[in-house]
Amino acid sequence: MMQDAMDDRELVSALADGQLRDDEFARAMALLDRSADHRLTWHAYHVLGDVMRNPEGMATGRDGAFLQRLKLSLAQENTLVSGVSSPELLLVRPCPQGGNAPRVLELEAANEPRFHWKVFAGVASLALVSVLAWQAFGLGDGAGGAAQLARTSTPTIPSAQSSAQDVASATPFDERAVLMIRDPRLDALLAAHQQVGGVSALQMPSGFVRNATFTGAGR
Amino acid sequence: MSSEIPPPQPASQASDSDALLVERSVAGDQLAFELLVIKYQRRVQRLIGRMVRDVDLVDDIAQETFIRAYRALHQFRGDAQFYTWLYRIAVNTAKKFLLELKRDPTVSESAFKSNSNDDDGDETSWSKSEPIADETPETLLAAKEIAAAVNGALQALPEDLRQALTLREIEGLSYEEIAEAMDCPIGTVRSRIFRARDAISSKVKPMLEKQTSKRW
Numbered sequence: 001m002m003q004d005a006m007d008d009r010e011l012v013s014a015l016a017d018g019q020l021r022d023d024e025f026a027r028a029m030a031l032l033d034r035s036a037d038h039r040l041t042w043h044a045y046h047v048l049g050d051v052m053r054n055p056e057g058m059a060t061g062r063d064g065a066f067l068q069r070l071k072l073s074l075a076q077e078n079t080l081v082s083g084v085s086s087p088e089l090l091l092v093r094p095c096p097q098g099g100n101a102p103r104v105l106e107l108e109a110a111n112e113p114r115f116h117w118k119v120f121a122g123v124a125s126l127a128l129v130s131v132l133a134w135q136a137f138g139l140g141d142g143a144g145g146a147a148q149l150a151r152t153s154t155p156t157i158p159s160a161q162s163s164a165q166d167v168a169s170a171t172p173f174d175e176r177a178v179l180m181i182r183d184p185r186l187d188a189l190l191a192a193h194q195q196v197g198g199v200s201a202l203q204m205p206s207g208f209v210r211n212a213t214f215t216g217a218g219r
Numbered sequence: 220m221s222s223e224i225p226p227p228q229p230a231s232q233a234s235d236s237d238a239l240l241v242e243r244s245v246a247g248d249q250l251a252f253e254l255l256v257i258k259y260q261r262r263v264q265r266l267i268g269r270m271v272r273d274v275d276l277v278d279d280i281a282q283e284t285f286i287r288a289y290r291a292l293h294q295f296r297g298d299a300q301f302y303t304w305l306y307r308i309a310v311n312t313a314k315k316f317l318l319e320l321k322r323d324p325t326v327s328e329s330a331f332k333s334n335s336n337d338d339d340g341d342e343t344s345w346s347k348s349e350p351i352a353d354e355t356p357e358t359l360l361a362a363k364e365i366a367a368a369v370n371g372a373l374q375a376l377p378e379d380l381r382q383a384l385t386l387r388e389i390e391g392l393s394y395e396e397i398a399e400a401m402d403c404p405i406g407t408v409r410s411r412i413f414r415a416r417d418a419i420s421s422k423v424k425p426m427l428e429k430q431t432s433k434r435w
Binding site: 021025032033045054058067 | 237239248249252253254257260264281285286289358361384385387389394409412423428430
């Protein structure tokens with residue numbers, strides 16, 4: 001049994017020197033995974049090497065706390081990576097001298113992908129302006145545009161619910177659906193007006209509005 | 220036996236081991252990454268301690284260094300030694316941190332070291348006698364105790380064990396090179412290095428366990 005323990009420690013020593021491959025490497029990793037004593041052995045082997053290279057000594061008193069703190073950070077890191085794809089900033093703010101509050105400093109990993117907010121905002125603004133210009137262009141595009149605006153495809157007075165459904169189901173650039181928010185009360189008034197007069201609601205015999213009379217498809 | 224010992228070479232075998240540990244870390248084995256942390260933690264802290272005086276800041280920067288390394292592990296291609304890669308991350312992290320601190324008017328200049336603006340260069344160019352980050356008297360005493368235990372145990376070793384370990388740890392020779400230098404099989408080199416470490420670590424482990432107060 002003592003020989004087995006020595007063999008195990010020898011395996012850890014060989015691992016520290018990069019001497020292990022394949023099965024031996026896997027065996028050493030399994031050993032370190034299950035045995036805290038062998039992990040302490042790994043720690044001790046590297047401390048003695050550091051001391052040999054630095055005769056004035058190496059402070060080791062913070063080693064355990066350092067690793068525990070790092071493990072906690074890595075656990076949080078793994079949680080964030082599994083749930084959110086955006087890069088995570090570790091906030092570290094230097095605390096006043098003598099304070100014991102945890103320090104937090106705003107740092108981004110040097111290799112973290114950057115999300116260019118300014119570029120995104122610019123592109124979004126441009127897209128919005130384009131849509132608005134498209135709409136304005138469609139509205140001001142001669143008398144035909146106004147007629148298109150007035151003309152609807154439904155013969156009956158649509159309900160508010162179906163009007164909302166028309167808008168909701170419209171394609172993004174279906175300008176008629178975007179522009180034509182139907183008001184059933186207006187439709188009713190117009191229909192009644194048509195029945196009564198059949199003339200432009202403006203009561204003005206002007207050529208340019210002659211074609212603007214509300215007729216509605218299918219009426 | 221060759222008439223002269225070849226100059227120290229990069230520890231390619233150790234870097235192979237590091238590459239294997241990185242590979243396992245990328246695959247999700249966090250223990251593998253922790254082994255790398257334990258291996259290089261003090262070296263990274265020592266490096267940062269030459270730039271920053273406050274020992275708590277050193278730890279913060281070292282933490283951030285390892286976290287950045289962990290995030291970027293998949294980018295480590297193994298064409299350079301792992302520590303070389305880690306060294307760059309540590310220096311860049313420390314520099315960024317120092318820039319942030321220097322912009323903070325509430326932080327005094329005493330937090331920094333005079334060489335904090337130096338290019339990273341080679342850490343061996345810094346004087347080994349230059350004090351690193353200010354440690355507490357307790358940690359300094361503990362460090363001295365461990366150093367004394369290591370040096371005392373090293374001197375008590377049989378010559379062949381001490382020579383094998385010295386060639387490995389200080390000269391950085393590979394097992395093959397040590398075998399050639401000591402005119403013995405590689406298996407014997409492995410055994411001698413292990414027995415030397417075992418003898419020394421038996422003195423050091425209780426002190427480490429007492430200092431860290433808990434095993435990881």
